[in-house]
Amino acid sequence: MEGKIPKPTIKRLAVYYRCLENLIKSGKETVSSQELGTYLNIKASQVRKDLSYFGEFGKRGIGYQTRRLLDGIAEILGIKRTWNVCIVGAGNLGIALANYPGLSKGGYHVKVIFDNNPAKIGMKLQNGLIVEDLKNFEKVTKEKEIHIGVITVPAESAQQVADIMLSSGIKGIINFAPVKLSIPKKIPVEEIDISLTFRALSFQISTQKNQ
């Protein structure tokens, strides 16, 4: 069943999850589809449809039980388990991610960081990780049972790094390099292109002025 959930719904499930965490923290035991819809800026009918994909139905006049819904989404999203992460590219961004507390809080544990620059190999990060030689990628990631590979190298090296990850059995890739990777469809990839986000924003600013 899970395989049939549309991708936009998956993305929203992650947002529902964050919203529910906040609601539970503030002591709320139930929430209506209207309230969730307002929070996410989507229609209540869409909320009900999204949540029905995994068999969760609100009770008329009461809504959804926040804790139960959170647990259900957590299970679907694989949040209850932990994931081992490696980073390739020990530049500023790679190091920032390796030290980012939000990741380990979410169950994503950065177990190793690689670089091919001799000046960086052996360097010790704030959190105690040592930068490893990219040459040893397959051996080290197998030892540490890495699931997720994060690419924080420059655009021109990103495909080469992706190929190493693929041939070493990495299960999914997050790509920060501003380039479209060629990856077989069965390996999931998420892209975070910081420059594109700045462009989208500055376009909106330019547009506002013309309105």
Place this chain on the structure above:
Amino acid sequence: MEGKIPKPTIKRLAVYYRCLENLIKSGKETVSSQELGTYLNIKASQVRKDLSYFGEFGKRGIGYQTRRLLDGIAEILGIKRTWNVCIVGAGNLGIALANYPGLSKGGYHVKVIFDNNPAKIGMKLQNGLIVEDLKNFEKVTKEKEIHIGVITVPAESAQQVADIMLSSGIKGIINFAPVKLSIPKKIPVEEIDISLTFRALSFQISTQKNQ
């Protein structure tokens, strides 16, 4: 006219732009809507529709002139001009962004970084920037004519920082904090939630296994 371009088209224009830069680098003078569509993984008809929003039409059998199309998109996206950027939150991520070469290459110049932690104020970054006291936000951002504010503080301080940005006349905000900000509609906001991206990826990995 620009005000009417739908937001998904705007986001794609930024991707077309990147694609065209690569095509021009590789010596390509014309490109068809089919080729662009393949690159972006969308239909050729959608490409033609997107580009028609700003009056750009390909010639049958020849396609679009890459250089002319790049220049047209650059103008629409405000890429030809430069933007002054400030960052609030001199943690690992804020510092990584301040030093990120991809931003200045795109015309986004990080002119100042703020923090409210006395241990960080006065610290000098790799690129020579000094961490400023958040107390002086309005004065410093006016002096330096800052357009874009980037939030890299923890979730619990993000709204407070956004409020300072809004009252100081910042034109647009990029939020890395994992929280939904309350911002008046006329101020554009883009969110980059790194943890949500990891969740979306790990869900896809979990799903793959079940298929």
